[in-house]
Amino acid sequence: MVVGVKMKKLVVLTGAGISAESGLKTFRDMGGLWEQYDVTEVASPEAWRKNPELVMRFYNERRKVLFEATPNAGHMALAALQEHFEVTVITQNVDDLHEQAGSKSVVHLHGELRKAQSTVDSRLVYTLKNWELKMGDLCEKGSQLRPYIVWFGEPVPNMSMAAELAKQADIFAVIGTSLNVYPAAGLLDCISRDVRVYLIDPNMLPVSARKNFTFIKEYASVGVSLMAKELIDALNGF
Numbered sequence: 489m490v491v492g493v494k495m496k497k498l499v500v501l502t503g504a505g506i507s508a509e510s511g512l513k514t515f516r517d518m519g520g521l522w523e524q525y526d527v528t529e530v531a532s533p534e535a536w537r538k539n540p541e542l543v544m545r546f547y548n549e550r551r552k553v554l555f556e557a558t559p560n561a562g563h564m565a566l567a568a569l570q571e572h573f574e575v576t577v578i579t580q581n582v583d584d585l586h587e588q589a590g591s592k593s594v595v596h597l598h599g600e601l602r603k604a605q606s607t608v609d610s611r612l613v614y615t616l617k618n619w620e621l622k623m624g625d626l627c628e629k630g631s632q633l634r635p636y637i638v639w640f641g642e643p644v645p646n647m648s649m650a651a652e653l654a655k656q657a658d659i660f661a662v663i664g665t666s667l668n669v670y671p672a673a674g675l676l677d678c679i680s681r682d683v684r685v686y687l688i689d690p691n692m693l694p695v696s697a698r699k700n701f702t703f704i705k706e707y708a709s710v711g712v713s714l715m716a717k718e719l720i721d722a723l724n725g726f
């Protein structure tokens with residue numbers, strides 16, 4: 489790192505794919521979670537009203553896997569880029585593997601699996617000590633706790649902050665997301681036209697052609713390091 493020189497802003501949008509190699513299932517790949525579960529039955533306010541036990545069980549299962557997971561080479565390579573860039577990670581993931589890898593600035597768009605939220609006062613959020621959240625676990629106001637997840641049909645509180653960050657990006661990267669879910673996928677429309685955009689995914693995605701666009705068709709564990717090398721070489725004038 490060069491002291492006194494303002495670092496470029498690297499803003500990264502991540503999705504389930506970056507955590508796949510840590511053993512967390514993605515949603516829309518073959519064998520993904522939405523093949524096993526009906527999204528409306530487990531990830532919506534209606535589902536919570538209709539069958540809170542099922543919703544609780546779904547997120548408890550996810551949390552149990554997370555408690556045993558560790559960051560992979562993709563999360564680590566991204567965190568290491570903080571040596572050279574001002575990195576902000578905007579993630580759709582509800583895991584905390586970016587934080588565990590050492591990323592300092594992480595914005596969660598869809599909530600956090602390790603936390604629970606009051607059903608009467610959304611400002612009351614608690615960090616869970618273990619993977620299991622149960623019916624009967626109450627907030628300090630005596631109401632049932634729910635998973636701290638932004639469900640389909642709910643507003644995304646961190647979206648305007650994320651859009652502002654995307655606007656300020658000098659470089660933007662998209663890693664491991666199918667870009668199927670809005671408003672998160674709309675962040676690509678916020679970035680300036682001349683900004684270099686990297687897309688890291690083992691599968692081709694329908695991203696409209698733009699100038700300064702690099703597609704790295706790799707798993708995150710390999711692709712993030714390739715991107716990092718290219719970015720650092722460019723900084724050093726190679």
Ligand code: OAD
Pocket residue numbers: 502503504505506508509514515516517520531580581598638639640663664665666667668669688689690691706707708709
């Ligand atoms: P998806 O499951 O829709 O997409 C995962 C993406 O990761 C796909 O494009 C895969 O090709 C890619 N992928 C798979 N393995 C990878 C690897 N090892 N390295 C890099 N990429 C890999 O997941 P998201 O786009 O994150 O929301 O889904 C967005 C939202 O939809 C989630 O946050 C969740 C879901 O419904 C809620 O539950 C609210």
